[in-house]
Amino acid sequence: MKWLLIGIIVAATTAGEVLQAKGMRQHGEIHDFRPGALGRVLSVLARNWLVTASVAAMAVSFSPISDCSRWPS
Amino acid sequence: MPPETARLRWKTWACAAVVVFSNVFGNFFLKSGMPAQLDTALDYITVLFRPTVSLGVLLLILWLASRMALLSWADLSYVLPVTSIGYVLVAIAGRVLLHEQITPRRWTGIALIMAGVALVTGGTSPQTTTTQEQAEAASGAQR
Numbered sequence: 001m002k003w004l005l006i007g008i009i010v011a012a013t014t015a016g017e018v019l020q021a022k023g024m025r026q027h028g029e030i031h032d033f034r035p036g037a038l039g040r041v042l043s044v045l046a047r048n049w050l051v052t053a054s055v056a057a058m059a060v061s062f063s064p065i066s067d068c069s070r071w072p073s
Numbered sequence: 074m075p076p077e078t079a080r081l082r083w084k085t086w087a088c089a090a091v092v093v094f095s096n097v098f099g100n101f102f103l104k105s106g107m108p109a110q111l112d113t114a115l116d117y118i119t120v121l122f123r124p125t126v127s128l129g130v131l132l133l134i135l136w137l138a139s140r141m142a143l144l145s146w147a148d149l150s151y152v153l154p155v156t157s158i159g160y161v162l163v164a165i166a167g168r169v170l171l172h173e174q175i176t177p178r179r180w181t182g183i184a185l186i187m188a189g190v191a192l193v194t195g196g197t198s199p200q201t202t203t204t205q206e207q208a209e210a211a212s213g214a215q216r
Binding site: 020029 | 117133137140141142144145146149152153
């Protein structure tokens with residue numbers, strides 16, 4: 001069970017990283033960090049399927065991490 | 074150093090610091106707020122409303138947002154090694170704040186991570202292609 005959860009974390013995290021990097025590369029450099037500009041960036045990114053897929057992959061990797069957090073060290 | 078390179082380097086370091094510290098403290102609060110036993114699906118939902126777990130989740134949202142910003146101009150092959158210094162800080166936080174036992178084997182792994190970070194950050198640019206080239210490559214690959 002432990003190694004299955006670790007496998008899910010690794011696979012989902014890797015997919016999330018690559019999709020996120022590609023989505024952000026497609027978007028281009030963020031220059032303006034004021035709240036209004038960041039809100040506009042978020043609305044653009046929410047419509048980018050690579051970024052939404054990456055967030056979904058990250059969410060998949062997050063649930064086994066929560067479970068692993070309960071394991072004794 | 075040209076002003077544009079200096080600006081990019083400063084921006085990269087500032088953003089990488091936010092990425093690393095939000096990750097370290099997000100994981101720390103998540104770990105410290107998690108109970109030893111979660112039996113039902115409802116337990117998994119209710120635990121999210123514990124203050125320390127909520128704080129951990131908020132910090133991990135900040136981590137995701139800052140890392141997305143960093144990836145908008147820096148290479149993935151630069152961002153991942155540089156931000157992996159967070160693994161070292163997480164281990165130290167686990168040792169100092171949570172009193173976890175870290176074996177010599179784990180410390181060896183941590184030392185290797187630090188060596189890798191030093192190798193990647195030492196003199197390499199965060200961006201190997203211009204933002205324009207990156208956007209063209211990403212949109213070209215999608216077609």
